[in-house]
Amino acid sequence: MKKAIVIYSKTGNTLGVAKRLSEKMNVEVMEIKVKDDNPNIMEPTLTYIPDISNYDHLIFASPVHGFNLSKVMQVYLKQLPDLENKTADLYITHFFPFAWMGGNRTLKQMKNILESKHCKVNRLTSINWKSKRRESVIQTMIENYSM
Numbered sequence: 285m286k287k288a289i290v291i292y293s294k295t296g297n298t299l300g301v302a303k304r305l306s307e308k309m310n311v312e313v314m315e316i317k318v319k320d321d322n323p324n325i326m327e328p329t330l331t332y333i334p335d336i337s338n339y340d341h342l343i344f345a346s347p348v349h350g351f352n353l354s355k356v357m358q359v360y361l362k363q364l365p366d367l368e369n370k371t372a373d374l375y376i377t378h379f380f381p382f383a384w385m386g387g388n389r390t391l392k393q394m395k396n397i398l399e400s401k402h403c404k405v406n407r408l409t410s411i412n413w414k415s416k417r418r419e420s421v422i423q424t425m426i427e428n429y430s431m
Contacts, residue, residue, distance in 0.1 A: 290334050291345040292316040292356045294323070297377045297413055298345050301422055305343065309430045318356050323349040328356050336364070341371045342403075343429060344394060348378035353393040361394065367403035373429050374398075375409040387412065 293299035306313045314334035346357035387410035395405045409425040
């Protein structure tokens with residue numbers, strides 16, 4: 285099974301976690317690039333669109349913006365073709381004190397988009413950057429996702 289990690293990272297937190305996961309899994313990290321990463325742009329222009337056609341399992345990761353999935357990741361996921369026969373795990377990073385302040389909603393948004401494209405979504409992880417348990421959550425996710 286060929287695997288890859290596809291991320292959008294604005295501040296580097298999501299990317300940092302992806303690099304750690306990539307080292308453990310020995311897989312490629314593909315970072316979505318955008319012309320202007322202002323989170324208020326409703327339809328961002330993607331300048332690098334990772335090609336996932338050769339992968340069977342993907343890990344998608346994004347920060348939370350304004351209590352929702354970042355517009356960049358939304359645009360990327362919505363432009364993907366049908367993902368039948370592909371599986372995915374998801375993680376998000378956020379700075380809110382509680383997951384109900386956007387983390388859970390963001391994971392649900394990602395899952396819904398992917399399932400509408402016939403992708404089977406397995407694991408979901410919300411990483412709260414303010415939490416004292418952050419490192420433990422990241423470590424557990426890396427162990428679970430790399431199995």
